[in-house]
Amino acid sequence: MMMLLVFLAAAAINVAASGATGNISAAQSSFSAPSGTYTYSVQQGGNDLGTATVSISHSDIGLTVHESQNLQSSLSYTIDEIFDATTLDPKAYTGAYARGTTATTVRVAVDSGGATVTIDGTSGTAPFPNPPGIKHAYLIEGTLMSGYVLLPAQLHASKVTQFSLISPRSVAQVVGNVDLHPVITRPASVPTADVALSVTGKMNFDVWYDPTSMVVHAVSAPGQQLLITLKK
Structure with missing residues (x-):
């Protein structure tokens, strides 16, 4: 199970967009993330x-994402993240990770210069400044949908070709590069109108989303036999 939590932090990754339109810029020119509650099923093999x-949801502090995830009865995660309502850049992240009776809380502060990770009960901080030439950092981790649910919209808003990806619990950073020509397989459950944001490298996953609403319908990682799909 730890493999699912850290598979994104194992290597540098290349981010790619494809599908009905073939690239990110073909999505709608303006975007407001849809408020609401979305339930996803997590499957492996x-x-x-x-x-x-x-x-x-939207509030005075910005756009907020709350996630509650439970896996195999013994693993539970609660994530709260705040984003800039206009740029969709992350601002603050709190993640409570529980395995049985053992719990760890990780916090991340993000600004234009990068991100800083702290772990409750542990002294010191882990700074992750943006690498030279990179101006955006996004928080991605394992099966946690809070990292994927805004990713297509974030990349559409920033229009960057290179960015920093932070894995909070793994306390790790990698660099992502936009590739407009991926080779991918569409899961049978994904709507035909969806387009995909694909991440390739030693680890691979695809984020399938509606290019009009930017609602994420699925995340697939064929190499891990992992499929996360929207139920409602």
Whole structure:
């Protein structure tokens, strides 16, 4: 199970967009993330691992995402993240990771210069400044949908070709590069109108989303036999 939590931090990754339109810029020119609650099923090798419930809302502090995920009865995660309502850049992240009776809380502060990770009960901080030439950092981790649910819209808003990806619990950073010509396989459950944001490298995953609403319908990682799909 730890493999699912850290598979994104194992290597540098290349981010690619493809599908009906072939690239990110073909999505709508303006975007406001849809408020609401979305429930996803998490499967590996065709077996149910659990569910993830993600709520997106707007408030005076910005756009907020709350996630509650439970896997195989013994793993539970609660994520709260705040984003800039206009740029969709992350600002603050709190993640509570529980395995049985053992719990760890990780916090991330993000600004234009990069991100800083702290772990409750542990002294010191882990700074992750943006690499030279990179101006945006996004928080991605394992099966947690809070990292994927805004990613297509974030890249559409920033229009960057290179960015920093932070894995909070793994306390790791990699660099992503936009590739407009990926080779991918569409899961049978994904709507035909969806386009994909694909991440390739030693680890691979695809984020399938509606290019009009930017609602994420699925995340697939064929190499891990992992499929996360929107239930409602």
